[in-house]
Amino acid sequence: MSRKPLPQTPAWWHDGSTPPLHARLLATLYGNLAALRRTAYRRDWLRKHKAGVPVLVVGNIVAGGTGKTPLVIALVARLRAEGWTPGVASRGHGREDEATPRWVGAGSNASQVGDEPLLIARATGVKVRVDRDRVAAAKALAAAGCDIVVCDDGLQHYRLARDIEIEVQDARRRYGNGRLLPAGPLREPVERAADCDFRVLNLGVASEHEVQRDSGLGEWPMRLRVGVAQPLHGGRAQPLSAFAGQRVHAVAGIGDPERFFAMLRDAGIAVVPHAFPDHHAYVAGDFEFGSRLPVLMTVKDAVKCADLADAPAFMVPVDAVLPQAFWVGLLERLPPRVV
Structure with a gap:
């Protein structure tokens, strides 16, 4: 890892x-x-x-x-x-x-x-x-x-x-x-x-x-209005409410990762947070979390991670x-x- x-x-x-x-x-x-x-x-x-x-x-x-x-x-x-x-x-x-x-x-x-x-x-x-x-x-x-x-x-x-x-x-x-x-x-x-x-x-x-x-x-x-979580590897899009009550790996390499984690917690999701520096250059090893829980990430991270996350991964878009x-x-x- x-x-x-x-x-x-x-x-x-x-x-x-x-x-x-x-x-x-x-x-x-x-x-x-x-x-x-x-x-x-x-x-x-x-x-x-x-x-x-x-x-x-x-x-x-x-x-x-x-x-x-x-x-x-x-x-x-x-x-x-x-x-x-x-x-x-x-x-x-x-x-x-x-x-x-x-x-x-x-x-x-x-x-x-x-x-x-x-x-x-x-x-x-x-x-x-x-x-x-x-x-x-x-x-x-x-x-x-x-x-x-x-x-x-x-x-x-x-x-x-x-x-x-x-x-x-x-x-x-x-x-x-x-x-x-x-x-x-x-x-x-x-x-x-x-x-x-x-x-x-x-x-x-x-x-x-x-x-x-x-x-x-x-x-x-x-x-910021939360959109439907989009799968990175094919499959069906899901509303954020579909993850409520579940544990997920949350990935955020943005200026304030805690904002993303708090958004997921407010939706009733049990977050396992993974904070990275802003503009982080991801590698496959960054996603070796030790468990195959769903992975939720920001759209800014998703443009760099489509081929890296092995577990079911979704990007969560927001609109201003x-x-x-x-x-x-x-x-x-x-x-x-x-x-």
């Missing part, structure tokens, strides 16, 4: 203690450099580049996952319904050769394009481009016929001019201890969030009727659900579509 490194939850998410002096000093240096960079783009000392089409950026100001991928998929679906031809630009974190730009299709290999871009491509069917240079990615999408670009995890990529910024925040974690890296989880100061056009608050799994309106604090609630008023406000902010 392989020895898998279990991700440790950084103390900054839950510990109110003061970080070490060296971390605080580095955070101050990091903050000064980040502020200088923001100022340089704001005052046009550094040039912003336009893609030639509207650009909608989804991101966060904290390190780690907050639920951006389900929101990107929902944004693409809504834009298509409104007559747009969207494309998605992403870096493709964790892929083997991040220096090489690539197009992402449903048949792509996650090791070459990244797990999240592959998930987005399979879920939406739109053009997806991975490139460390987000400007180049956006321009490639525009040249390929996309009339709007959704930039995944791009708040800090100031070279790419944007029309709308959406910050995604985890409702449970928020900004942790409120300190900058490496003393805390912040990529940028909390004040940076005020520049975003929308703040989406990921509240986790709940029924659609619970999503009604803005909280009144400028935060739009996003709920937001208030109708959010979509109205978002569409009103977009420039007119060129027909």
Whole structure:
């Protein structure tokens, strides 16, 4: 059996203690450099580049996952319904050769394009481009016929001019201890969030009727609606309720594995948790659990594990659900579509 490194939850998410002096000093240096960079783009000392089409950026100001991928998929679906031809630009974190730009299709290999871009491509069917240079990615999408670009995890990529910024925040974690890296989880100061056009608050799994309106604090609630568990090796799809009262191996290599485990427990499932680091490169040995219980995993993990899990394995999809008023406000902010 392989020895898998279990991700440790950084103390900054839950510990109110003061970080070490060296971390605080580095955070101050990091903050000064980040502020200088923001100022340089704001005052046009550094040039912003336009893609030639509207650009909608989804991101966060904290390190780690907050639920951006389900929101990107929902944004693409809504834009298509409104007559747009969207494309998605992403870096493709964790892929083997991040220096090489690539197009992402449903048949792509996650090791070459990244797990999240592959998930987005399979879920939406739109053009997806991975490139460390987000400007180049956006321009490639525009040249390929996309009339709007959704930039995944791009708040800090100031070279790419944007029309709308959406910050995604985890409702449970928020900004942790409120300190900058490496003393805390912040990529940028909390004040940076005020520049975003929308703040989406990921509240986790709940029924659609619970999503009604803005909280009144400028935060739009996003709920995750659980879909039907899809088998990885053939067979029938099953509702999550079919696993209630059973023990299962639960696999999650995402920013917050506990969120996935809690979702399964809330469905009455007895979870044997297997947490892996975000963007983990799975091998067959990772699934040598010692018992052939059903395996449930996130869709982000499933794009890398179809040929690895020996026991009956299922991926559990989730859809982002937001208030109708959010979509109205978002569409009103977009420039007119060129027909």
